[in-house]
Amino acid sequence: MFNYNYIMETISMIEKESLDIRTITMGISLLDCISDDGQVCRNRIYEKITRKAEKLVATGDLIEKEYGIPIINKRISVTPISLIAQACKDTDYVKFAEILDKAAITVGVNFIGGFSSLVHKGYTKGDEILIRSIPEALNVTERVCSSVNIGSTKTGINMDAVKQMGTIISETARLTADRDGLGCAKLVVFANAVEDNPFMAGAFHGIGEPDSVINVGVSGPGVVKVALESCKGEPFDVVSDTIKKTAFKITRMGQLVAAEASKRLDVPFGIVDLSLAPTPAVGDSIARILEEMGLEACGAPGTTAALALLNDAVKKGGVMASSHVGGLSGAFIPISEDEGMINAVKIGALNIEKLEAMTCVCSVGLDMIAIPGKTPPETISAIIADEAAIGVINNKTTAVRIIPVFGKDVGDEVVFGGLLGNAPVMAVNPFSSKLFIERGGRIPAPIHSMKN
Amino acid sequence: MRAVITVIGKDKIGIIAGVTTILADNQINILDISQTILQDFFTMVMIVDTEKCQMKFEDLQNRLRAKGEEIGLSIRIQHEDIFNSMHNI
Incomplete structure (x- = not known):
């Protein structure tokens, strides 16, 4: 009638592995x-x-x-x-x-x-x-x-x-x-902003949406990390399968909560966002999942491939678990909100350039990165342009949430508190992009946008 | 509604009595019960029917939690759908 192990597995995910509805x-x-x-x-x-x-x-x-x-x-x-x-x-x-x-x-x-x-x-x-x-x-x-x-x-x-x-x-x-x-x-x-993203700070209600709607974002990096601990040394086929199964279970929670909230509030259900969203708490980190795959630290060569596999497997597992999937749906790689990412930056394993590469294969972009307050505005613009190019060319959402911290420089630390966490100030390439940004105008849509 | 009660902690005398007394006092029927003890570590799972329970679910939850704290165990009650939806298609 009921399966004792299933019940204990769910309890363990919630109690020990920080499974939650974000x-x-x-x-x-x-x-x-x-x-x-x-x-x-x-x-x-x-x-x-x-x-x-x-x-x-x-x-x-x-x-x-x-x-x-x-x-x-x-x-x-x-x-x-x-x-x-x-x-x-x-x-x-x-x-x-x-x-x-x-x-x-x-x-x-x-x-x-x-x-x-x-x-x-x-x-x-x-x-x-x-x-x-x-x-x-x-x-x-x-x-x-x-x-x-x-x-x-x-x-x-x-x-x-x-x-x-x-x-x-x-x-x-x-x-x-x-x-x-x-x-x-x-x-x-x-x-490429989406109209049904439930995650902040980028959420807005698109004009194609109904009058009101319930969107749910799940979480659970800790659950994925623990699941991978059981397949040490196994080939990537096993890693991918394990992530898929875990993502399925996590997403089923999201679907249940979304359906229930929608019913009780009498507001239509929109989507479940499959994103793996970390928190600064130990055991709730995306970086640690990548490291569990065999990397000494997040940012080491191989990190982009590990993240690509993770992001894809999360989607494959999650998509069948929900009637409607949407939002950003991928793995988030913020710095300040992820204990493992913070550590990787502090020990010198991870820099902005590597993060940029990582954003090519996951949602969403350069997220919660503290940079020196002296960084010129045109350099920030150029970072935005690079991220936007990745999104526009690869037909995916990208974003920049970058925080210039006045009075602080590389090596200093910034504390935002709560879910926003804390961040080491990261180095930015010192060479100028001023003349590039001053041009203005529009970079035309890529050729593969013409699908009609 | 049907709910799942889980009791986890160090084994001792009177755990089941303590929990079932609260259930009986509140007209809650036990549909299934299973327990294991592994190296002094006690886990029990009960499926219960709360249909006739007059108490609010939240109050029942607090009552069980308080009992757990009293005897040094973690006791929780959850809607059975969370387990069904996670493990059954």
Whole structure:
């Protein structure tokens, strides 16, 4: 009737191997909040978010208790504010960020994503105002996350936006320098951004989405690591199979929680995001999985191949476990949020160039990387351009979430706390990209984007 | 609903009595029970039916947890679907 071993396996995954549901994210469309009066628009936004998400946190907590599976975060994503705010006459959107922050605090979610702009081909008036407002918005709010999509496989790369985002990141870091540039931890620059991503800081609710939706992100690097410990010395066929089976089980949890949350909140189920998301806790690291495959440290030659295998096997295992898979779905490789990555950087095994190579084979990109505060904005822009090129050419999502830390240099350490963790400041190539970035314009879409 | 109770910890006298008393007091029927002891390490799994239980699930959970703390074991109760969905297609 029941299998004793199965029950113990599940309990062990949760208790000892840090299996959890990383986030239940409710996507909420704000398209019906648009007004030519900024204050009216903001009132509607606050009213809609607090009404739709009123029971989100309580429902998440109840599911957590009943099923005995930790649900770490409850979050909200909204329609990109650049689309919602631009009908009004405001020339600054900081107040929109403030109302999102207030709504997030009222309903008790720890992050709200969607202070966003999609400029992969060009700017509208709303995009211009929103992007200009990002530094101050992230300075004065606590829970608001911002993202900007600057390129896509279909459109190419908007190099004007790439140029501007280097400056915006620098400015955000400067304004939040007293908190080690924390504002930049809440700002993601995307190429090929997805509309149903439940993970922060890059979540927003796409315009192709329904009025509201439940998306779930699972986690479980620790479970994969432990599973691989049982196949030491085995060939990669066995490694891949083991990861697939584990990913299947992890994703089934996500599917169950997503279906249950959707039913109880009476909000349609969107997707389960198959990403393996690490935390700074020991035993919850992607780097340690790669090392378990036989690498002395994450970053050693072979790391990209190991990550490619991991990322692919996670998808293959997860895709059958859920009725709808979406979001970013891959392995995340943030530095500050992964104990093994932090260690690899500290011992000199991992640098930004190797991380860039790794982003070619996984989701999402250069993530949570602290760099010296003296790094010129155009160098940051050039890093964004490189990542965007990887995404655009390989038809995948890439992102840059990089944190210039003013007053700190290579070898210093930055502490963000909580899930954002801590990070050693990493070296950036000192040679200039100034004239390259100053060109502006657009890098055309790649030839293989023309599939029609 | 059907739930799974798991008790894990060092073996001692009265574990089953302690747990089943709480269940009986709250009209919870035991459908299946299985236990093993490996080197003094006690694990027990029970499938129970909480249909007639008047207590809120959360309160029952707290009550069992408190009992566990009292006798030095970990006792948890979870909806059976978490195990079904993970291991059965």
